[in-house]
Amino acid sequence: MDFALTLIDWYNLNKRQLPWRETDDPYKIWLSEVIFQQTRIEQGLAYYHSFTGRFPTVQHLAQASEDEVMKLWQGLGYYSRARNLHTTAKTIVEKFNGRFPDNYADILALKGIGPYTAAAIASIAFNLPHAVVDGNVMRVISRWFAIDDAVNSTVGKKKIEIVVNELLATHTPGTFNQAMMKFGALFCKPKNPDCESCIFNTACLAFQKGSVGKLPFKIKNQPPKKRFFNYLLLISGKGAYQKVYLNKRVEGDIWQGLYDFPLIETETETEMDVLINSSVWKVVFKDTSPVIIQISRIFKHQLTHQQIFAKFITISTEKNLSETFNDFLYVNLKNLADYPVPRLIEQYLSENGFLN
DNA sequence: AAAGCGGGGGT
DNA sequence: ACCCCAGCTTT
Incomplete structure (x- = not known):
């Protein structure tokens, strides 16, 4: 069975129309990815609309005052995202002549863009074969291959990154990435996933071993020790x-x-x-x-x-x-x-x- | 490698 | 009243 094709079929049958996905403008894709980092759809959606409304292009964003950008971000949290957003808009205008960089390395080098966001923009906006690794992907892959290394460790992240890049449908990386994340969010859920009716359950190692509930494994962050x-x-x-x-x-x-x-x-x-x-x-x-x-x-x-x-x-x-x-x-x-x-x-x- | 960042939701 | 979430930067 071809994992990627099966997944993409599932995605095409199950996808909903997402407002921020109805564009191929890398600027808006970037904006949505940054807004939806650590943020629920219900909470971020209004902000996505107000940002694209007030700043329809990267030039509009670059020309705005930091004050205005921060004010528009108010209530979303993680305010360094807004500062980096503004910085990067100016970088794109000044250094890239207002055109969003179209290769992975240049995208990754931008402020506020890490491996996840760079892969998302590269694959969705520019059709480049970079697999995204977000929380959903880590969950799906760690279960599918019964990877019990901590997903918040360097080793665990690396393993997942390698595996998912091998699975990636290189002809449609953007669709594959969105399908992976959607599948993790809707089906391979953190709690009580419906494994019995999962289309991948015969191949899922964690399901076969009965360890779905234990994966993905995370190293618990230990509380700071108090000392005198x-x-x-x-x-x-x-x-x-x-x-x-x-x-x-x-x-x-x-x-x-x-x-x-x-x-x-x-x-x-x-x-x-x-x-x-x-x-x-x-x-x-x-x-x-x-x-x-x-x-x-x-x-x-x-x-x-x-x-x-x-x-x-x-x-x-x-x-x-x-x-x-x-x-x-x-x-x-x-x-x-x-x-x-x-x-x-x-x-x-x-x-x-x-x-x- | 590990802490810090901000909200919201769950318990 | 806590605990958890998750990508990125900074240390």
Whole structure:
């Protein structure tokens, strides 16, 4: 059985008229593809009409102000799509003389156009043999060939891309691509697909193995780990006598504090601004995982000459130390040198059970 | 390789 | 009140 021909037959019997498919203008095809990225038909359709109405050609879009483009996009979400749309319209006018590029590489190079959109435009507008790989296609192919590599991994994507390009009906790539996506959307659905009446069920490996429900496999995105990064910013004195024990950051440095800061080892860089003496200082951390940053300002007191002003900065989270830190705020020190700061912090944390 | 982007729909 | 979706850019 010829997969592509069978699929296209199915498509011709089942297709509905889609307003944005009734054109061979690459500009409008591009517009529709961008609008319908991550967007449901019901939600995007009105926007497609207002964009083609207000900007019937790429020149109209290129000449518009960014403000107007953004305003027309309002409510659709993923606003970088609108900015890229505008940028690319200007690129096409300036660099391509207003004519949409007609080869895959040039199309792919445009802002906001990735592999999916480039393949869609190349195949639908220019009849070029590039298979689209969107969520629908990944689902159909991963089931048909029982590919259990994660479809959101590089390996899994690559496998699917290779397979679907072999299946592609090279004489009618645009129709094939639309048929694949339509079949995935209407028949090979994410949940409860009607496999019993599927025209491909005898060839579908996942159906034969009973693994349709498990495919496509995706690696679950793990939530950011919350961790505590606690440290002190020490300020002593007042007015002209005030001293801040933290050096201003210079180009290329990591940490130039009075002491080696990190209480917990870190690898991902995190940078934050701290306001000291009316000027902004930058502090850089490293961490092994995404962090949530909270800066707690736990003091609003007058500083007297011999008091240490301890500002506690908490990054992240299983325990929030800021509440327990109030009694650490004022430490009367005759001479700061008598109290090696890291030791003091360590001791405090240890005594309070935070270093286990 | 992995995070971030914005809405809407489902649970 | 969450969780999920999905193509592209950025890091």
